[in-house]
Amino acid sequence: MPETMETASRRLLGRLRDVMAADAAGQTRLDRIVGLIAGSMGAEVCSIYLFRDADTLELCATEGLAAEAVHKTRMRLGEGLVGRVARTRQVINTADAPAERGFRYMPETGEERYSSFCGIPIQRLGDVMGVLVVQFRDARRLTADEIYALEVVAMVLAEMTELGAFTSDDGAIMARHQQPVLFRGATGQEGAAGGHVFLHEPRVVVTNPIAEDPQAELVRLQAAIDTLRVSVDEMLERSVSTAPDQVQVLEAYRMFANSKSWLRRMEEDIRGGLSAEAAVEKEQSLARSRLVEAGDAYLRDRLHDLDDLSNRLLRILTGQGSDTGADLPDNPVLVARNIGPGELLDYGRRLKGVVLEEGSVGSHAAIIARAWAIPLVIHARNITTEALNGDPILVDGDQGVVHLRPDETVKSAFADKLAMQTRAQERYASIRELPAETQCGRRIGLHMNAGLMADLPSLPSSGAEGVGLFRTELQFLIRNQMPKRAELSALYARVMDAAGGKRVAFRTLDIGSDKVLTYMKPQDEPNPAMGWRAIRVGLEKPGVLRMQLQALIRAANGRALTVMFPFIAQMEEFRAARAEFDKAMERERILGHPLPAKVEVGAMLETPSLAFAPDLFFQEVDFLSIGGNDLKQFFFAADRENERVRKRYDTLNLSFLTLIEQIARRCDAAGTPLSFCGEDAGRPIEAVCFAALGVRMLSMRPASIGPVKHLLRRVNLDDLRDVIEAARQRGDQSVRGAVSDWLRGQT
Ligand code: PEP
Numbered sequence: 001m002p003e004t005m006e007t008a009s010r011r012l013l014g015r016l017r018d019v020m021a022a023d024a025a026g027q028t029r030l031d032r033i034v035g036l037i038a039g040s041m042g043a044e045v046c047s048i049y050l051f052r053d054a055d056t057l058e059l060c061a062t063e064g065l066a067a068e069a070v071h072k073t074r075m076r077l078g079e080g081l082v083g084r085v086a087r088t089r090q091v092i093n094t095a096d097a098p099a100e101r102g103f104r105y106m107p108e109t110g111e112e113r114y115s116s117f118c119g120i121p122i123q124r125l126g127d128v129m130g131v132l133v134v135q136f137r138d139a140r141r142l143t144a145d146e147i148y149a150l151e152v153v154a155m156v157l158a159e160m161t162e163l164g165a166f167t168s169d170d171g172a173i174m175a176r177h178q179q180p181v182l183f184r185g186a187t188g189q190e191g192a193a194g195g196h197v198f199l200h201e202p203r204v205v206v207t208n209p210i211a212e213d214p215q216a217e218l219v220r221l222q223a224a225i226d227t228l229r230v231s232v233d234e235m236l237e238r239s240v241s242t243a244p245d246q247v248q249v250l251e252a253y254r255m256f257a258n259s260k261s262w263l264r265r266m267e268e269d270i271r272g273g274l275s276a277e278a279a280v281e282k283e284q285s286l287a288r289s290r291l292v293e294a295g296d297a298y299l300r301d302r303l304h305d306l307d308d309l310s311n312r313l314l315r316i317l318t319g320q321g322s323d324t325g326a327d328l329p330d331n332p333v334l335v336a337r338n339i340g341p342g343e344l345l346d347y348g349r350r351l352k353g354v355v356l357e358e359g360s361v362g363s364h365a366a367i368i369a370r371a372w373a374i375p376l377v378i379h380a381r382n383i384t385t386e387a388l389n390g391d392p393i394l395v396d397g398d399q400g401v402v403h404l405r406p407d408e409t410v411k412s413a414f415a416d417k418l419a420m421q422t423r424a425q426e427r428y429a430s431i432r433e434l435p436a437e438t439q440c441g442r443r444i445g446l447h448m449n450a451g452l453m454a455d456l457p458s459l460p461s462s463g464a465e466g467v468g469l470f471r472t473e474l475q476f477l478i479r480n481q482m483p484k485r486a487e488l489s490a491l492y493a494r495v496m497d498a499a500g501g502k503r504v505a506f507r508t509l510d511i512g513s514d515k516v517l518t519y520m521k522p523q524d525e526p527n528p529a530m531g532w533r534a535i536r537v538g539l540e541k542p543g544v545l546r547m548q549l550q551a552l553i554r555a556a557n558g559r560a561l562t563v564m565f566p567f568i569a570q571m572e573e574f575r576a577a578r579a580e581f582d583k584a585m586e587r588e589r590i591l592g593h594p595l596p597a598k599v600e601v602g603a604m605l606e607t608p609s610l611a612f613a614p615d616l617f618f619q620e621v622d623f624l625s626i627g628g629n630d631l632k633q634f635f636f637a638a639d640r641e642n643e644r645v646r647k648r649y650d651t652l653n654l655s656f657l658t659l660i661e662q663i664a665r666r667c668d669a670a671g672t673p674l675s676f677c678g679e680d681a682g683r684p685i686e687a688v689c690f691a692a693l694g695v696r697m698l699s700m701r702p703a704s705i706g707p708v709k710h711l712l713r714r715v716n717l718d719d720l721r722d723v724i725e726a727a728r729q730r731g732d733q734s735v736r737g738a739v740s741d742w743l744r745g746q747t
């Protein structure tokens, strides 16, 4: 190229803008663009391939290859050089294409005459939309400047594709974001729901990728960077006093905001003809594609920082705030990369379903979705780039599948599924008033888990006998400041009123791990799940625990009160917590407040160590509740939030069942009531196995009570115990196979 890189690219972009401005159909625009690029590069061939569906690329326009091949030549992701560019998001620049790994000759295009090949990914924010290719007859590699110019053009093509600029009326090129897309993720919570997408963080849309006046764009970029720096400085200043542990992280963040090379690259892009926002996006796209490759955790964190800063910068430049003011659509289905329990609670119960790109089954956000009885699909890769606010969406939590913009066939099959679900619920309603009495005459207490006032109406409708676990931290998570004692006491009193005399086991504050209170000093711990959490915080900084115990005693106002402490790992911790409770009772007595008529103080068994506590512990505690979610993760040393390892270990693994059985035996010997309140209690096969091993009370999400009761009423626990014993004798790893077979044989 005789001109400078920037002038050449700007000239090309200027012409591209004219093509865009002309009133023409999508295909015509594409045809003109390939002609224009080929002409300005002196290339014999320029072609644009766009995705037909998630794995197929289609030749959509060409200058130089056979015209008949347009909309005919297709290749799968990874296939041939074009497919490889799309899969790896890397440029291929070769003087001898046939010698290149993966080369595939496509006879219908007549490309055999061209020796050199340069393919550039058309990508936007790490999302590949197609491939731009130039080919020459001579054996030559493109210069770095030429590649730069093509990358800038590819960036603009990506923005134009996103905006639907190439859509054709005859459907030859489909508009992006209009086609149906199927996502295969994993089950976070069973159930099915249909509704409309609501994006937790809507994307910023860049409508002006090409700029006429680079000087003006440079000024805009500088002004936006200044604003960004001020806001990062302010964040840093605030955290020096409120969250000193975050300072180091924010320092790194500030370093990026001040990075000269970041700014310089964006300035180059602007001089090359891009608008300020398109320049930010180009750098962000680059960082995202590096993020996919990056194995090093430190590098990934820094690239995440850059991604976050770019988002902020884009919001400043476009004026599109993170809160775009979009109203929740009818039947909203929340779509997000990931979400914490506090943020999810902010949406309230209006949501019909949740779909996450990341997420995990054991997270507290999943537990909330479960409590709300809404389907949750996790690991739906790329859904936040595909979905638009308001898009129709069907969530199949049973299969872990999501249909975005479903077609009519899928819609009607889904409607059948929903109807079946309703019929099943009706069947369960018919046994609501009947006890969970097994064929061998044992009664199992079925209770529900709750944490919000809004959960309480489920108490009568589900047929639960009480609340076996009230997660008090949810009340703390939905606020942005520490609740006052009087507020808490009023709330707990309302919960007891709503329970109408049924037992409610209030678990004291269980924060830490993934339950982070924004208004409490964050802890920088290497492994928060095994760190400073739950009762450990309560005993070391007892202020909040004392306030909460006082609020509970006052709320009871003479009624029976049940309190349990989370995450007790050894007897002394229980004794210390109980002593706090006794002190709170004494204080209330002295103050002249009425004391509860009856008090039960229990512990949650969530660490293997407690199962081996002295007999005295089992005698002292008023009741025990197995927190299977945590117990399982520590028993198998498999993080409940890490999908990769979590799934390796079955709850019905005999080692785990043996632990449960031993706990049940020890409780029996001490005459101490035992319940199980982890998520597995709500899974029918797990529930009957726990009952067969001696657990007489199960606490679960309200929607599980029907299915669990239905199965319990069908089984003889003595026979089931024999099935488990036989599996143990055989040396089975898990009893799931044996128990499922046996259940199928039952009438
Ligand atoms: C558990 O660990 O099983 C439990 C019920 O507590 P959480 O899920 O709230 O940690």
Ligand code: MG
Pocket: 606, 627, 629, 630
């Ligand atoms: Mg727990």
